[in-house]
Ligand SMILES: [Fe+2]
């Protein structure tokens with residue numbers, strides 16, 4: 177005897193957004209469950225992508241469901257396991273916990289179409305029925321499961337990566353107002369860093385920092401550099417550029433950042449000191465000790481012989497961001513999307529020629 181219907185919804189919710197609320201509301205209306213259980217996935221802290229801590233993801237889900245008047249219970253099963261959990265494991269856990277229930281597992285059409293490839297799919301199918309939200313412009317394979325409920329309508333899905341990348345550039349247009357408030361209050365998705373650099377920079381420079389971050393993340397996606405490191409290096413690269421020289425020197429002194437030929441830099445190239453002081457600032461203010469991030473910040477103006485992928489991405493993005501209005505910027509930007517190494521070489525040449533044209537010395 178089945179005594180209740182349970183709608184199950186899993187996901188990383190990093191952050192939760194409109195699509196989650198929309199499909200959950202629709203599924204609740206269609207399936208008419210007695211209970212809704214949301215199971216946020218565990219995300220390894222070593223994952224190559226930035227994410228908000230579990231407590232914050234959970235709080236944000238609570239905000240979203242409250243706002244949409246959805247009565248749901250959040251189950252910490254996957255988080256408590258502390259490792260990757262397959263859907264069959266979740267299914268077995270729920271079946272043990274709610275013995276006489278019927279389960280509807282809510283998922284998008286992309287996932288639904290690949291169901292047969294899921295680990296122990298046969299077991300999943302024995303426990304879960306499916307409620308499928310079809311993404312806009314997407315079709316579903318009708319042959320997979322006989323007992324699936326296809327939710328009426330088409331749903332616009334937003335990619336969480338895209339949302340996060342926008343958040344890293346200070347763009348909150350894709351998320352709910354109250355989620356934005358929470359993110360800013362808790363300083364999530366580097367909003368704490370954005371807030372601090374804004375205080376240090378002129379308006380123009382602040383805009384530039386966000387533009388550089390935008391392009392760097394675009395390149396990061398093409399070349400698969402670490403998203404969080406790319407965002408941090410680009411946000412912080414000019415953090416101290418509007419700071420007085422003395423203050424910059426103080427920051428450098430406090431950290432153990434080494435500046436090659438520092439007296440010559442102070443005398444002949446004061447405008448490049450900020451690449452070291454920004455690294456020093458990143459270290460002292462935000463405790464950033466990651467060598468790749470610091471390296472990219474430290475080399476973004478002068479470049480160096482051995483440039484890593486991230487070093488090049490930041491160097492090139494700095495020159496070709498959309499706030500740069502000289503014609504070479506556009507050329508570098510297009511080239512960067514095809515070949516980052518060539519783009520870097522070309523960007524470096526352009527900078528050198530510019531210095532020569534102004535009859536300035538070149539720091540080497
Ligand atoms: Fe700079």
Ligand SMILES: [Fe+2]
Pocket residue numbers: 384388413414494
């Ligand atoms: Fe810059």
